[in-house]
Amino acid sequence: MKPFGRFSAGTFLLVFLTYIFYTGSATGYDVITGTLVALVVSLLVGRWVVEDDRKVFQPRRWLSAIIFFLRYFVVEETRTHVDVAKRVFTLRTRPGIVRIPLDVKSDYARVLVANSITNTPGTVVVDITDDGKYLYVHWIDVSSLDEGEIKRNVVSYFEDYAGRMFD
């Protein structure tokens, strides 16, 4: 048992920021107690959520995260919402479940891709294989059975950004 070997600055930051954000103020008392709480948590379960601390503090990962979320929530969400809204009125659907291979390596990247797919209207991740290499996605419009075509339509650029953020 080496408690300090398990300390993780990324975990510390996550807990500390959650604490301050939830408290809604940052007086001396809040900062001191927040630091204490975050220290205890990151010493106990530091390596549980952050495997490599260096990745947390690389600005280019955060930059690609910001670009991704802007592009995703402004462009992609609008496009797919309009698309599904059209299908509601025209009833032009070809529902089905497709299997999609994932190229990203880390757990967070895979989860980000899966949740981004689920969050866009028209596609829902039904299952992920135990090794995390394939997604099963329910798609409202199975327009093609070609693997590359499917990936372009459903995953599009999520995977590039997820890789840049987490791999």
Add this chain to the structure above:
Amino acid sequence: MTVKRDTAVALSFLLAFLVLSYAVVEKDVMGLSKNPLRPLGEFYLGHAFASGELTSHSPEVVTAIVWNYRGFDTLFETFVFFLAIMGTLSVLRLREGQERMVRDMERVEPHRHMDLIVRVITRLVLLMIIGISASIALHGHLTPGGGFQGGSAMAVASLLLFAVFSKFTLERRGLTLRHTLGAYAVGIAIILLTVYAPLALGGRFLQINLLPGELGLFDLDVGEYLAVSFGFLSVFLILGVSEWIFRRILRGEVR
């Protein structure tokens, strides 16, 4: 059929809520707005954080009432919780040899785990719940909340952990019943110390003025937070054994 019933229930709740709030707020049915503050309420508001004789040194009046003005009640509630945990321990706790048997049997049991998405997200959410519960507990003397509320939020985190992973995840990482009961005992000790210390310092039982300024009830919140969160966690650790394993071990006991 059920959809219709659900809709009817939801709509009737909404209607009842609207009618009640209209009656209370607009028509003043219960006379709440004309009713002046009662003397008791005035006393609490005036004394909770003041320099007078009957103050409890807490800017948060609810916490002041809970821990000071009705302190006996809260103290005995803590004892009720203590008895519940002791009851669980005395009835269901396993001896060391039995614990080893449980671990062996668990290895045989087909291991089910939730998929990657659930596991990854749960880990993140767990840490955030811990941060939020600590914030609720440590600001109990300033804002609504307090030790019990924070501890309950923490218990939610434990339940989530047990649902997504298993109790053995915790034990493999070195957090066993012994540790959680130790933390629980520390919490209870803080509460009892705060409650009895005034007797030694020439005051009265439950006369809680140990810490300066706003911090009047801070130590009680910390104690209750530890007691509640680790009390619940201990109970979950005991109850987390699969039923078939438990039955088999109990049957061995009978023989």
